Amino acid sequence: MIRAYTSLPFNFISPIVGHLSTHEIPVSWRKTVLGGIASLTGMRMDEASEESFEAYPSFAALFNRELKEFIRPISACQLVSPADGRVLHFGEIVEGRIESVKERDYDIKDFIGPAKIETKPKNKLYQIVIYLAPADYHAFHSPASWDVNEKIHHPGFLLSVNPYFFNLIPTLLAINERVALCGKWKHGFFSYTAVAATNVGDIVIGTKSHKSREKLRYRTVDHEVFDEHYSYKKGEKVGEFRAGSTIVLIFEAPPELRFAIKAGDKLKYGQSLIVKDV
Structure with missing residues (x-):
């Protein structure tokens, strides 16, 4: 099963998907399409600096959304989490x-x-x-x-x-x-x-x-x-x-x-x- 899984063409498909994710989505579709993705995955849009889906031109832009300032305070500890x-x-x-x-x-x-x-x-x-x-x-x-x-x-x-x-x-x-x-x-x-x-x-x-x-x-x-x-x-x-x-x-x-x-x-x-x- 592992051999079969690693033989699948992920290296060919993934860069294509990554490229397609940067394509611009018409503004009129964004609330439905991007809102559906956010709802399906459980994204916390209330934490985003821009909560409106119309502000994100593509899937990639939504995934790489900026967060509101100060919503992630940095601990005074010398080693902190690098990511959510x-x-x-x-x-x-x-x-x-x-x-x-x-x-x-x-x-x-x-x-x-x-x-x-x-x-x-x-x-x-x-x-x-x-x-x-x-x-x-x-x-x-x-x-x-x-x-x-x-x-x-x-x-x-x-x-x-x-x-x-x-x-x-x-x-x-x-x-x-x-x-x-x-x-x-x-x-x-x-x-x-x-x-x-x-x-x-x-x-x-x-x-x-x-x-x-x-x-x-x-x-x-x-x-x-x-x-x-x-x-x-x-x-x-x-x-x-x-x-x-x-x-x-x-x-x-x-x-x-x-x-x-x-x-x-x-x-x-x-x-x-x-x-x-x-």
């Missing part, structure tokens, strides 16, 4: 193996790629996996104040990252298309990976070094090491998806770290991920 979504998995990474489903894991190098991962002797590596459903706000933000010095773009499948498939295929996140930003935060190594999925035609990431938003297409492996690092402040917008997908954080921290989340929790971007600063 649901916690799929979190915890310590032991001996370089990332656990996705109980007793099934994969190597961190298979996921991140050739980034240099060195931790301080007393520190540990941790992971947090957050799934963004179609109804969620689709921009993603910086979970901490940190410096980025390299970007790794991995080609791969465009399989659904719905929790059902995540449990069915334990290595799903390591075989899907993804873009990993790697660098350092106050405790050492820090990585932030946006994972593509079915009907996600592209991921848009804005970087200060490029002074513009960069659209990343999923064709070949690309490892870019920046001559000068650039910095993100906690809560700052990093990029956006064109439909539901997944954010994976892998970071170094002291063993005293205690999470303020559990698997299945619904998150809002900006809320605390840990009990207290370490």
Whole structure:
């Protein structure tokens, strides 16, 4: 069943769907068409800066709607949720193996790629996996104040990252298309990976070094090491998806770290991920 599923032409269909989602919808149709999508998926339009469906020219514009100012207060905690979504998995990474489903894991190098991962002797590596459903706000933000010095773009499948498939295929996140930003935060190594999925035609990431938003297409492996690092402040917008997908954080921290989340929790971007600063 898994072999049959991965052989389906998602990589061909998804970019097409992503492109079609940007086509303009006649104003007279928007309330019916976009309103129907919002009702079906459970979108919270009362949180959007513009609540009228007529203001959104396309499906993509609706999915990437801006939120009202101050509706997502950023916690004073040093590590916060990067997105609205649901916690799929979190915890310590032991001996370089990332656990996705109980007793099934994969190597961190298979996921991140050739980034240099060195931790301080007393520190540990941790992971947090957050799934963004179609109804969620689709921009993603910086979970901490940190410096980025390299970007790794991995080609791969465009399989659904719905929790059902995540449990069915334990290595799903390591075989899907993804873009990993790697660098350092106050405790050492820090990585932030946006994972593509079915009907996600592209991921848009804005970087200060490029002074513009960069659209990343999923064709070949690309490892870019920046001559000068650039910095993100906690809560700052990093990029956006064109439909539901997944954010994976892998970071170094002291063993005293205690999470303020559990698997299945619904998150809002900006809320605390840990009990207290370490």
